[in-house]
Amino acid sequence: MAGRTKLTQGSDADFERRGYTIYRDVVDADLIAEASRHVDWLVARNPDTRSENLGTRLVGDDPFWLRLVSDPRLLDIAEQYIGPDIALFASHYISKPAGDGQPVLWHQDGSYWPLEPMEVISLWLAIDDSTPENGCLRVIPGSQHLGLQDLERRDDVANVLGSGINTSAVDEDAAVDVVLRAGDVSIHHPNVIHGSNANTSAYRRCGLTIRYIPTTTRIVSEDPWASAFLLRGKGVEDVNDYRPLPTWDAGRHMAFRGCENWAPM
Template sequence: MESTNLTAAEVAAYHHDGQLIPENYRMPPALLTAMQRSVAGVLERNPDQRPENLMNVHLEQGPEGVKGDPAILEYARHPSFLDMVEQLIGPDLILWGVALFSKPAGTGLEVPWHQDGHYWPIRPRATCTLWIALDNATPENGCMRVIPGSHKRGLLGHRTRDDDGAALNQELSPDEFDESQARDVALQAGQVSLHDIFIAHGSCANTSGQPRTGLVYRYMPGTSHFDRSTPAVPGTTGSSRPNYADRPIFLLRGKDRTGKNDFQRGL
């Protein structure tokens, strides 16, 4: 079943918890199949990169060197996606980031507990992330986990984690969160999850025999500025530092209310 509108209760739950799985939404089968095909092609074209965090997969050649697929940009414009995000952050929507999180069966890396706002050059910090399940995401294959309500505390302390067993080299300081409060974000292929820029989240390694692949769109409101002068926080194990200076951003709905966002850079 496809529904493009969140209920009032779902909108309230998103703001209360910082994360939401829309109960009655499933992607149209043709869209899911097209996304799966595009993502399979991206993985084939980037055999030398760890697949747990491939950035800018919507660009034919991203500033970090990933060979992507421009069709992935077009999927981000799907009305059902924009309608849900608009209900959460308002009518002015700017797509500033796309990532592919693919954990291979048996070898997919852990993602340490973190907040996205720690890394991103968004001022003021505001983004709704749409996490799209292209495979079934389960606790066994490393589905996302969140600490409900943690977004209300704002930006928390992080520390460097220097080992090869994780997809990020920054993690929340242990005294900043209570893992016993974690909730699994288990999804069937074609379901989506939405989460706030400040929600504490992470995921376990994939120890199962099934892959876990998610495609992620980052939408910010037109009241925020993608500040290219902000130094990037190196966060991805085994890859280059994110290149925000040359990353293109796209106004998908409404207006840029700040008058500062550059929609020509990187195109």
């Protein structure tokens, strides 16, 4: 595949067995710094939204966000799992503020998503170092083989999703902390059980989730999907309608390296 990086850090065998794997040092420090500034910019523009919930509805008119999720290094990872024709389904910063960052209760991503078939890869890009102290991702290895569990509404504790699976389905003794440094990437299966603890530390914990789908996967939604963008390769006729990429506008958008020359593909 001329012109693209062949990534070998992740292991297909590990992913099949554990439901997740890790790639180290994927994104350079300068781009991570821009992403961190982007989070601060989004927080300032959305004062009524907790920073754990900077999500999909904001993506469609945000050139930097789309520049970030279409970075070739990230698409090269996704391509190993879903093939060369790649679309964005959803993306979400989960930025847990120092001191009172909310937990994400045990869940499986596939329970929430309107996708047919459920062919999707979740990529988690560390914007900050992510540790047990500040509420890193936790995974139950191998739980992707259980199938999807029933979701329950959870308002007994403040949490990011407002729901989770019954804890009787979770072997918490088997949980693994996914410890990442800024610029690292983890990927996980849509059925693997995962979550994260609250951030009571003195340090923010921010990660960007990116949900990539092959263009053969249909987004089943009555309304146009806010973050449906074709990022690499070709679409499939009569499967999804993809949104046009926005042109950067100094009056509406965050400035970033190359923004003046950034244009829809």
